[in-house]
Amino acid sequence: MLSVRGNHDDIVIDQYLNVIKVDPASLREKNEWIKQLTQQEVDFLIKLPYSISIPCLNSLVVHAGILPGVLLQDMHPRDLVSMRNVISKVDPVSGATILTATKEIDEGVPWAKTWKGPETVYFGHDARRKFQQEPFAVGLDTGCVYGRQLTGIFIHGKRKGLVIKVPSAKAYVSVEKD
Numbered sequence: 001m002l003s004v005r006g007n008h009d010d011i012v013i014d015q016y017l018n019v020i021k022v023d024p025a026s027l028r029e030k031n032e033w034i035k036q037l038t039q040q041e042v043d044f045l046i047k048l049p050y051s052i053s054i055p056c057l058n059s060l061v062v063h064a065g066i067l068p069g070v071l072l073q074d075m076h077p078r079d080l081v082s083m084r085n086v087i088s089k090v091d092p093v094s095g096a097t098i099l100t101a102t103k104e105i106d107e108g109v110p111w112a113k114t115w116k117g118p119e120t121v122y123f124g125h126d127a128r129r130k131f132q133q134e135p136f137a138v139g140l141d142t143g144c145v146y147g148r149q150l151t152g153i154f155i156h157g158k159r160k161g162l163v164i165k166v167p168s169a170k171a172y173v174s175v176e177k178d
Helices: 007-020 031-035 039-047 077-080
Strands: 051-054 058-063 084-090 097-102 120-123 132-134 138-141 149-153 163-167
Touching: 007 031, 007 039, 007 077
Parallel strands: 058 120, 120 138
Antiparallel strands: 051 058, 084 097, 132 138, 149 163
C-alpha cells in the first residue's frame, strides 16, 4: 500500500519534533496522543512522499492539489498538502497571469476545475465539496472522518472509473473545519 503525506501528517511531525522533543509542557491537550507515537511511527510519517506518480496510468496522487502551470518538483510542499483553490493574479511587471494556491475555500476557484492534465490527479483534503470529478482531477474526500463515507475509484482495468463508497462506522470528528 502506498500513501502520500497530508496536512495532518505535517502537524503531527511538527508537534513531535518541535514541541514534544523541545518543550513537551507546551503541547496542546488535543495533541497529547502524539506522545504515544514511537520513533518508528514518526519516521514513517516523515518518509511519506508528497506525491505519487503512476506514469503507466497517466496518474498522479497528492493529498490536496496541484498548481496548474507549475512543475511538480517546483511546487511548495505546503500547497500539495493544503490547497483547495487557485487565485488568478496579474504580474505587474510582465502582465502575465499567475495562479497562486490558497487553502481558503472562499477565495478563487477550485484548482481541480483549472487543471488541464495531461495526468489525471487523484486527491482528497476537500470534504466540504465532497466527491469531485473533473476531466483531469478526481477529488475523493467524502468526509469519512465526519461520519459520511470513504470513497475510492478504480483507475485501471475493466472497472476503470467505477466509484466505490462505503459508509463510515462513526463520526471521528464532529466539526468540519479543515
